[in-house]
Amino acid sequence: MGDIEITELRKLTEFIKQEFDYDFKNYAMSSFRRRIQRVLDLYKMDSVDELIRLLAKQEFFFEEFISEVTVNVTEMFRDPTFWRVLREHIIPNILLNHNKISIWHAGCSSGEEIISMMIMLDEMGVADKAKIVATDVDKAIIERAKKATYPLKNMEVNRKNYLRYQGKYTLERYYKESGSEAIINPSLLENVSYRKHDLVQGSVFSKFDLVLCRNVMIYFNQTLQNDVLHKLHESLFKYGYLVIGSKESLIWCDIAHKFIVVNNEEKIYKKIKD
Amino acid sequence: MPKFELSTKYKAIVIGGSAGSFQPITQILAALPKEFPVPLFLCLHRLKHVRHGFVEALSIKSNKDVIEPADKESIRKDKVYLAPANYHMALELGHFISLSTEELINNSRPSIDITFESAAYAYRDKVIGILLSGANKDGAAGMEAIHAKNGMTIVQDPSKSVINAMPNAALARTKVDYILSVEEIIEFLLELDKKYRI
Known part of the structure; x- marks a missing residue:
């Protein structure tokens, strides 16, 4: 296997920007390179040039390409300790001053995080106070999130996480098995609205009390992380909360001082300045 | 004739291990001086839900600082970097680390192949890859990548490894420069440390 050179990646990102108006220029280098290698392997292509030719020739291929390049690996109740902090501190804090709570899942992927959120809110008895918006850049993955149907084999990890989260019941309460699939109870997701949104080039569309953007910016370089943080900041009400992945960091962003750390371990921040 | 062919060109030492590697890793960390001149990157298979305790356990006998890096953290040569639970750890051009939540590779996250291959890409022949005891084949492709860039490859002697599948998988896949016991x-x-100090 030959290495994909940086010049080839540049050629590809420029082509995609021009033809499809998606901007991968500031994606983190090594993961982006691995994603492209993955696409080449998957479609048995020998070079980035071949990929560019296929993208130019078959327009419908681009959506498939987006699905393969973006990373869609997640779990329900990923980082159970985070969900406990959310349940015990953050949500009660928001509801102290508000009757309603608006939440944005930025980069919702296949929807496991949304389901975790709705289960948590449901068990807290506050699901009807919540307005949830879930967005992703990948149209196909939004459809999967809406469908809320998962391979049964994934549910083992999810059940373990739920146990560590110390939920009220068992995770089985929220889905039914059908063949090799687990179908999440659709009534759980009634308050969720889904839309396609590109964090990189999209504009700010609303304001929220809580924004979750976990392990999304990890695929961007620092320039882009900084740009996106500006958008997330603008999308928060003053004193709203931002959550990023457990090993992500804001400290090198130029507006880091507009947030305070609420919980460093779980990477929960609060916007304190407009 | 000296036992090892040494050079001061190295910028990164990547160490991979799985089952049976905790003991050798702690021995290695205990033996290295605080001023050891090359940063170490440890990719060890670990329980994904146990985020705490591993760094502390490795730190007990280590003279060097052992840390779990944040995404995009700059590399400092006086540190030992441990891949965090449930994240892949890659080395990037421009001397920093990136993390990712991509698919499991060889059933593992962190995957040794990702750490090793990224090191080979970023540092080319200036990488030393060391693969220790373990029960699967993770790391073999990474060792091949390091060798392909003329980096140095070392495996723990399979006959002296608690579980020899991982060193053996590397030996079957690529040329390995040295097969060594932990003491070696x-x-x-x-x-190597001495060489840098001359």
């Missing part, structure tokens, strides 16, 4: 790996690293 330590000797190698201390010789």
